[in-house]
Amino acid sequence: MELFFQQLINGLSLGALYALVAVGYTVVYGIVQLINFAHGEIFMIGAFGAYATWVLMGSPSDWTATTSLLVLLPMMIIGGMVASVATALATERFAYRPLRGAPRLAPLISAIGVSVFLQELVRLFFGKIPGMPDAKSSVPFPDIAGISGATITLGGVIIQMPAIFTLAALAVSTVFLWYFVNRTKTGRAMVATSQDPDTARLMGINVDRVIMAAFAVGAALAAIAGVAHGLMNGNIGFRMGFLAGLKAFTAAVLGGIGNINGAVVGGLVLGLAEAMASNYLGTTAWKDVWAFVLLILVLVFRPQGLLGAKVVDRA
Amino acid sequence: MNKRIYSLAGVAVLAASLALTGCGARTDAGTGGGTATKVAKIGVIAPLSGDLSAMGLGIKNSVDLAIKQANASNAIPGWKLELAAEDDQATPDVGKNAATKLASDDQVIGVVGTLNSGVAQSTIPVLDAAHIAQVSPANTNPALTKGADYTTAPARPNANYFRTCTTDDVQGPFAAQYLLGAGIKKVATVHDKTPYGQGLVTEFTKAFTAGGGTVVDAETINPDDDNFSAVISKVKAAGPDAVYYGGVYAEAGPLAKQMKGAGLSVPLMGGDGIYDGNFMKLGGNDGDLATSVGAPVETLSSAKAFLDGYKAAAYADGYSAYGAYAYDAANAIIAALKTSLASASDAKSAREGTITALASVSFDGATGKVGFDKYGDSVARVLTVYKVVDGKWVAEKTGELK
Numbered sequence: 128m129e130l131f132f133q134q135l136i137n138g139l140s141l142g143a144l145y146a147l148v149a150v151g152y153t154v155v156y157g158i159v160q161l162i163n164f165a166h167g168e169i170f171m172i173g174a175f176g177a178y179a180t181w182v183l184m185g186s187p188s189d190w191t192a193t194t195s196l197l198v199l200l201p202m203m204i205i206g207g208m209v210a211s212v213a214t215a216l217a218t219e220r221f222a223y224r225p226l227r228g229a230p231r232l233a234p235l236i237s238a239i240g241v242s243v244f245l246q247e248l249v250r251l252f253f254g255k256i257p258g259m260p261d262a263k264s265s266v267p268f269p270d271i272a273g274i275s276g277a278t279i280t281l282g283g284v285i286i287q288m289p290a291i292f293t294l295a296a297l298a299v300s301t302v303f304l305w306y307f308v309n310r311t312k313t314g315r316a317m318v319a320t321s322q323d324p325d326t327a328r329l330m331g332i333n334v335d336r337v338i339m340a341a342f343a344v345g346a347a348l349a350a351i352a353g354v355a356h357g358l359m360n361g362n363i364g365f366r367m368g369f370l371a372g373l374k375a376f377t378a379a380v381l382g383g384i385g386n387i388n389g390a391v392v393g394g395l396v397l398g399l400a401e402a403m404a405s406n407y408l409g410t411t412a413w414k415d416v417w418a419f420v421l422l423i424l425v426l427v428f429r430p431q432g433l434l435g436a437k438v439v440d441r442a
Numbered sequence: 443m444n445k446r447i448y449s450l451a452g453v454a455v456l457a458a459s460l461a462l463t464g465c466g467a468r469t470d471a472g473t474g475g476g477t478a479t480k481v482a483k484i485g486v487i488a489p490l491s492g493d494l495s496a497m498g499l500g501i502k503n504s505v506d507l508a509i510k511q512a513n514a515s516n517a518i519p520g521w522k523l524e525l526a527a528e529d530d531q532a533t534p535d536v537g538k539n540a541a542t543k544l545a546s547d548d549q550v551i552g553v554v555g556t557l558n559s560g561v562a563q564s565t566i567p568v569l570d571a572a573h574i575a576q577v578s579p580a581n582t583n584p585a586l587t588k589g590a591d592y593t594t595a596p597a598r599p600n601a602n603y604f605r606t607c608t609t610d611d612v613q614g615p616f617a618a619q620y621l622l623g624a625g626i627k628k629v630a631t632v633h634d635k636t637p638y639g640q641g642l643v644t645e646f647t648k649a650f651t652a653g654g655g656t657v658v659d660a661e662t663i664n665p666d667d668d669n670f671s672a673v674i675s676k677v678k679a680a681g682p683d684a685v686y687y688g689g690v691y692a693e694a695g696p697l698a699k700q701m702k703g704a705g706l707s708v709p710l711m712g713g714d715g716i717y718d719g720n721f722m723k724l725g726g727n728d729g730d731l732a733t734s735v736g737a738p739v740e741t742l743s744s745a746k747a748f749l750d751g752y753k754a755a756a757y758a759d760g761y762s763a764y765g766a767y768a769y770d771a772a773n774a775i776i777a778a779l780k781t782s783l784a785s786a787s788d789a790k791s792a793r794e795g796t797i798t799a800l801a802s803v804s805f806d807g808a809t810g811k812v813g814f815d816k817y818g819d820s821v822a823r824v825l826t827v828y829k830v831v832d833g834k835w836v837a838e839k840t841g842e843l844k
Contacts, residue, residue: 129680137671144669196612250491264493265692267723276703285705290671361669361699361725364493405672412635412662414672 129283134402140290140359142398143297146354148375149382149390150304151345157321157385158341160231164238165218166345167372168245168403169211173350174363175249175262176210177203181269182258192273200354207350214245216339224335240302242368265364268357275358289358297352301391304344308387310368313340321385381422383435392433396421445611451607482518482789483526484509484575484775485544486768487537487555487565493692496720497557500762501579502527505554505752508772517776518783526550530561537561538568545572548790551783552577552775552800554768557648559583559638560609570602571795575800577774579767580603582613582714582735583641587817596817602797604818606767606774606809608735610638613713614645616825620695620839621684621711622653630659630682632673632689632697642713646686658741659684665693670700684731690715695724702727717763722833730830731838736809737824738837739766748808770807774814777803806814 151166163257180203181187190199222241226234254261270276277288308314313336319327320337328334357363357372374397382393425433426430486505489498502525509523526547528540528572544550545568552575556562559581564792566586569576577584586603588596592611621629631647633639649659659680661673674697677685685701687694688712694716702725711731721730737747739761748769752761761769775796782795804813813821826840 130675133675133679134672136673136685141669141671187753263495264720264725265696267725278703278705280705287703289703356668359671360696361703362668362696366666367668370664371668402672402675406676410661411673411676415664 129243130406132284134406135203135283135289135399136286138399138402139395140287140293140398141402142378142395144291144352144355144359144371144394145375146297146391146394147300147348147355148371149378149394150300150348150387152376152379153382153384153387153390154341154345156379157387158317158324159223159227159338161223161234162238162323163223163345164235164372164376165222165241165245166349167368167375168242169215169218169303169346170356170366170371170375171249171363171365172214172347172353173207173211174268174344174353174357174367175253176350177207177354178268178363179210179256179259179267180206186269188270190272196274197237204351204354207353208347211350212343212345215342218245219339219342225246242372245289246365246368247372255367259428265362265409268361268363271358275361286358289355292358293355297357297391299328300348300351304387307344313337314358317341323429377419377422380423381432383432386432386434389432389434396433446600458568468632472695479522481522481524481549482551482779482783482792483524483547483549485550485553485555486525486527486775487530487540487553487561488527488557489532490527492531492788494532494557495692496718496759497580497762497764498529498532499759500765501554501557501768502759503755504752504761504765504768505772506750507748508769508776510731510755512773512776513748513750517741518779521783521808523776523779524549524731530556530558530565530653532558532561534708538562538564541565541568545574546570548783550574551779551789551793551796554579554771554775556581558636559586559760560636562586563637564605566600566642567834570600573602573797575602575604575775575778575793575797577771577800578603578607580607580714580764581605582610583637584609584611585641585820598817601818604771604800604814605772606770606807606812606820607714607764608820608823610641610713612823613643613733613735613825614642614647615649615732616841616843617686617711617713617827618646618649618653618655619731619839620731620827621686622650622655623675626683627655628658628681629655629686630661630677630680630684631657631686632661632663632677633687634689634693635662636665636689638690638713638715643686646688650686657668663689663693663697665689667693668696670697673703674701678704682708684708685710687712687716691718691721691724691726695721695726697725698727698730714763715763717828717835719760719835722830724823726830728830732828732835733825734763734828735825736766736822737840738826738828739808739838742808742810744806744810745808766808770809770812773805773807774800774803774812777805793813
């Protein structure tokens, strides 16, 4: 039973990470019907932005837990967000907007190109920035006092602080997203645009601005996920966005692409499926197999995903 | 409009190819005519970028050093040696392209590489077809020299392939003997599903169970994964006294860090793939163990020429785990070239002769005795167990596998 709860925690924290990234796929898809395959790289750049912020703050390693949690970590998250949002807006402006009216495969290929470009950019040039380490192989993520290595033990189950951070980040982000979508003008403009872009434009909504907002929101959450990834796994690297992006995209489809709550649910379900499958269904080698079997089963019986709308594809 | 673009493009391509061939011809004439020496190239195929670049660059630099030293001492009269390094990105496909590129260069006569056994599987056939010798400083998969049925019916698949390191069928059992000797009877194994990792764990498991130990849990990880919490929780529930990992430091470091974070405080032991300073940088803990082939380079008197030369050359990267083996591999090729190039008119015609000569090479290198048995394996069977003490690898026990 202890092992069950341990895997539950493992699965939930991994799932929370997937969910934070999955939101970025889903908001962009909901508005422009683009599968932004470069989003995994936005997540990676968020992690590197946070790392760079840490270096710019003088690589502090002897701060107390309180100052680390109240100053260092928020600064790193903001630094990561600046990097990821700027990158996301730049890719939207230069790689996707010129292809807005093109057939749907064109922006998809463009997204794959952006993904490769961003990976190589970090691989080749991150180390060229003064003070930054070479990023051609994995870079150890800084230890944050109070989080890294700290654990809480509950009846034999060890809960690591980075896992709690990730779950808390997902909870806060979900509340923020709900507020943003339902209570702000930009958020409601986003909903309107996703329902009917032409009518939304006629109603005076600046569709370009709404699309930029969608990219920015997704990138900001991806940056939080990037920091969470660094804290949970201890390393970041230029390739980290590939598999995480693939899994997050899977989570978005599982939950129903285009639906924000679906992305959160899909992420958590996928993470749990992986953790439980590696424990109860064969060895850990099979975890990805079972995760994708689950995806196929869900899509066979609910093609729109767990929480997806009845008609998703309207193009 | 379109037609004009095509014809413009055609002109551009033509001009570019003319310019390129022109360049090539000039350089050939320059080296051939000016100094009256002929050029032979020793290739390197290793990961020069990516997660394993620390090891790959160590290999490249060490071969470079061997070549420079041979040229300085005029080891092969009338010939000048050059380095031709290709990046394989630790990927079989890229490695195959690199091998094809080197094979099409008539001046290439031997290749040092690869780092990964998985990449070697795709480079050996390409180089064999071109009769180019490949000497690996680091491939430890037994099947490369003795075929797929290496335990029951060993048969050498490619005559052009040699290696200066010992193999998994020696490393795994050596680790097993060490752990049993230290009183550890319960071990969990984890590997990364590569030929290297799987080979290590298979041979380790055989020797460990034969010696009276129990493998309480056998798991695998995906090399692209970053989060190993599910695996670690499962391993922890099995209650092992140590974890034997088949794979390289890029995953072993984070795995060790996450093991400690999850409260699994037992040593992680691996093969030569984790014997690198980056293992600690990425999260390896004090008390973790690694086996590596040969005696510690720093303690061998025969390694002095290598260590001093490497220091004097002031390379940007350290020689890493395989530098000394790469140096010996390059020197084995150079020793063979002394025979094969002596009467040769050009490098290409001496390729076969180099392979023949390599089989009987014998000298004292940076890692000890260098020579090859009838399969192309190193004759040296000396191994060392290293332990992380205060964030550094320290030799714990050197010995020959019994």
